[in-house]
Amino acid sequence: MQPLHLDDLAVGQRFTSRPSELNAQAIKAFAGQFDPQPFHLDEAAAEASLFGGLAASGWHTAALTMRLLVESVPLAGGVIGAGVELAWPRPTRPGDVLTVESEVIEIVPSRSRPDRGTIKLRSETRNQEGLPVQVMTARLVVPRRLPAGEEGGSVR
């Protein structure tokens, strides 16, 4: 994939990730380290909870989404977020196969820094039934394509 600069992007442009499956072992390992709550760690406790069964930490879903974004959205300079909004409309379950579908919804060249701009990228993380488990809108920093001979000023 050719790295994309701000100049190469257009509102409505879309990117689709590969599918990625997660299992109960990975859910429990992530939760043990970062979100040690019974409904992310133990099937029986999860059954009796609001989730009605083992569910991945939302931060696990978010981290996996990032992995799939980095692989599927080839931005020059990398995928660098300044801020995000996240919602988790339903839990991610053991055996779910996630795919991330992203769309450029806004492009804003920087007024003060001619070498870059920001975009808003809306990314929907869906399970194997096509149902969203996470909806994220991220503001990303993207370098502009520089005239020949000025590469030293690029973001990377």
Next chain:
Amino acid sequence: MQPLHLDDLAVGQRFTSRPSELNAQAIKAFAGQFDPQPFHLDEAAAEASLFGGLAASGWHTAALTMRLLVESVPLAGGVIGAGVELAWPRPTRPGDVLTVESEVIEIVPSRSRPDRGTIKLRSETRNQEGLPVQVMTARLVVPRRLPAGEEGGSVR
């Protein structure tokens, strides 16, 4: 810590986490799994990047923040987020010692479900210099304290 129900919370109530240090090895391990970009994986590549040195993935900072939240905010039913807004005003660096300071900024009883409500919790994750590396506002689901004999209807 006594678990807190919606009825026990007040706007302005604050919670402070223990400090937690993260090192270069943990930064690279997380990035290798979830955010494999050069500025999170390699010191030399990071020096030449926008970050000017090795920086933790924002999702690593978010996941560590969740760990500290779970330990410091004793909500009945657990810390269950419906949605969040996140910003990363500056990078988390190797050797940073993070603390999370949280404040209840809104309390909304549910109209349709008398057994619960939502709160907005604003959590600032600060480094050892007191500077914010993450600012998050989360909408959390919190059970109400039920009259004696109705415990079966609680969230957990």
